[in-house]
Amino acid sequence: MRYNVILPTGVLVASLLFSGCGQKEDANADSTPAAPASTETSTTASAADFNAAIEQYRTFAVEQCDLFVKETEKFTNAVKAGNLDEAKKLYAPARAYYERIEPVAEALGDLDPNIDARVNDVDAADWRGFHRIEKALWEDKTTTGQEGYADQLLKDAQLLRAKIETIDIDASLMVTGAVELLNEVSSSKVTGEEELYSHTDLYDFAANVEGASKIFEILKPELAKKDADLEKEIGERFATLKQELDAFKKGDGYVDYTELKDDQIRKLSQNLDALAEPLSNMGKILGV
Numbered sequence: 023m024r025y026n027v028i029l030p031t032g033v034l035v036a037s038l039l040f041s042g043c044g045q046k047e048d049a050n051a052d053s054t055p056a057a058p059a060s061t062e063t064s065t066t067a068s069a070a071d072f073n074a075a076i077e078q079y080r081t082f083a084v085e086q087c088d089l090f091v092k093e094t095e096k097f098t099n100a101v102k103a104g105n106l107d108e109a110k111k112l113y114a115p116a117r118a119y120y121e122r123i124e125p126v127a128e129a130l131g132d133l134d135p136n137i138d139a140r141v142n143d144v145d146a147a148d149w150r151g152f153h154r155i156e157k158a159l160w161e162d163k164t165t166t167g168q169e170g171y172a173d174q175l176l177k178d179a180q181l182l183r184a185k186i187e188t189i190d191i192d193a194s195l196m197v198t199g200a201v202e203l204l205n206e207v208s209s210s211k212v213t214g215e216e217e218l219y220s221h222t223d224l225y226d227f228a229a230n231v232e233g234a235s236k237i238f239e240i241l242k243p244e245l246a247k248k249d250a251d252l253e254k255e256i257g258e259r260f261a262t263l264k265q266e267l268d269a270f271k272k273g274d275g276y277v278d279y280t281e282l283k284d285d286q287i288r289k290l291s292q293n294l295d296a297l298a299e300p301l302s303n304m305g306k307i308l309g310v
Contacts, residue, residue, distance in 0.1 A: 071244060072193040072310075078240045079196055080187070083123045087183045090119035094179040098172035101155060101165050110159050114222035114275060117152055120179075121229035122236070123186075124206065125199025130185055136178045140210075140218065150174055153218075160219035193241070197305035200237040203230040204298045212291050214279050224276035227290075228267050235260050238301070241308065249307045252300055259297040266293050 093116035100109040120127065120137065128134045135144055137151045150171050158168050210216040211227040238245075238256055246253040266289065270277050282290075 075193065075196070075240045075244070076191050079237065080191055082236055082240075083126050083186055083191075086119045086123045087186050090116065090123075091176075091179045091183050093119060095176055098176045101159075101172040102169050104165050106159060106163070106165055109155075109165060110220070113152070113156065113159065113220060114217075114225035117222075118225050118229040121206075121226050122233035124230070124233065125195065125202055126186060126189060126191070127182055128202075129189060129195065130182065133178060133182050133185070137175065137182070140216065151178065156217065156219050193308065193310040194305065196237050196241065197308065197310055200234040200304070201298065201302050203234040203237075204294060204301065206230050208291070208294055208298065212287060212294065217279065221279040222276070223279040224267070224270055228276065231260070231263060231267065234301070235264075238304070241304065244308060245304060252303060252307060255300045256297070256304065259293070259300065263290075263293045263297055266290055 093112065097109060097112040097116045100112055124134070124138075127137065135148075135151075138153070139149060139151055140153045141149065141157065143149075152175065154171050155168050155175065158164055158166075207227050207230050211223050211230065214221070214223055216226055217223045238260065242253055242257070245256075267276075270282070270286075
């Protein structure tokens with residue numbers, strides 16, 4: 023979660039403009055230049071290509087948000103019941119659903135900081151959400167006094183769900199979102215500053231990568247038509263990064279981030295950078 027980049031909202035569906043193949047001019051034909059192909063027709067055809075991708079992504083985002091609300095309710099119920107161990111167990115898995123679709127949440131104004139702000143990201147009086155409760159659970163080792171924050175967190179999650187189906191999503195937001203998800207990892211997950219108290223950074227790391235991978239998967243057919251080599255390169259680098267992350271799995275989750283050695287963190291960062299570079303070219307190739 024970073025606030026220096028806000029994804030655009032209310033933007034019309036981005037489209038590719040395909041150039042028609044030129045035709046050889048008949049030597050005996052009228053020399054009057056032919057009228058250009060209808061831009062409207064080309065735009066409509068291109069928009070239709072992306073409309074299917076956009077709806078796939080919206081469906082994915084809604085599904086993830088449904089699960090996010092469900093798991094957040096389990097987490098907040100444990101907090102309010104005073105069940106410290108259960109709350110700590112449910113914390114990272116609930117957040118993963120949010121991390122996969124964070125670009126959508128970031129496009130909805132204050133919802134992202136309300137849900138996901140870290141200490142010092144906002145004024146102390148405004149600090150609430152997951153990380154406010156995280157501090158209590160791991161640093162203060164208590165759920166006492168967190169009931170109000172738990173109730174508000176669930177309300178914010180439910181508000182996100184209510185708004186997600188009406189948000190304007192276009193191909194540009196998807197491409198930018200995929201890159202931003204990787205930037206999230208590079209800027210705060212790899213450094214360990216995202217989960218300052220719980221050290222569950224690898225859950226967030228993996229979820230961000232999964233969210234970016236989903237966007238690539240949806241746009242992959244169109245990218246393959248435009249640049250098969252780039253499509254192959256991105257796919258291979260996603261596979262490499264996933265394999266690297268899988269090495270740190272523990273049961274249904276991941277090891278504590280403090281268990282990673284410097285060289286392991288460095289390798290993760292290198293694999294991330296190796297993916298981010300070609301992924302950032304996807305939008306240019308697709309024309310969004």
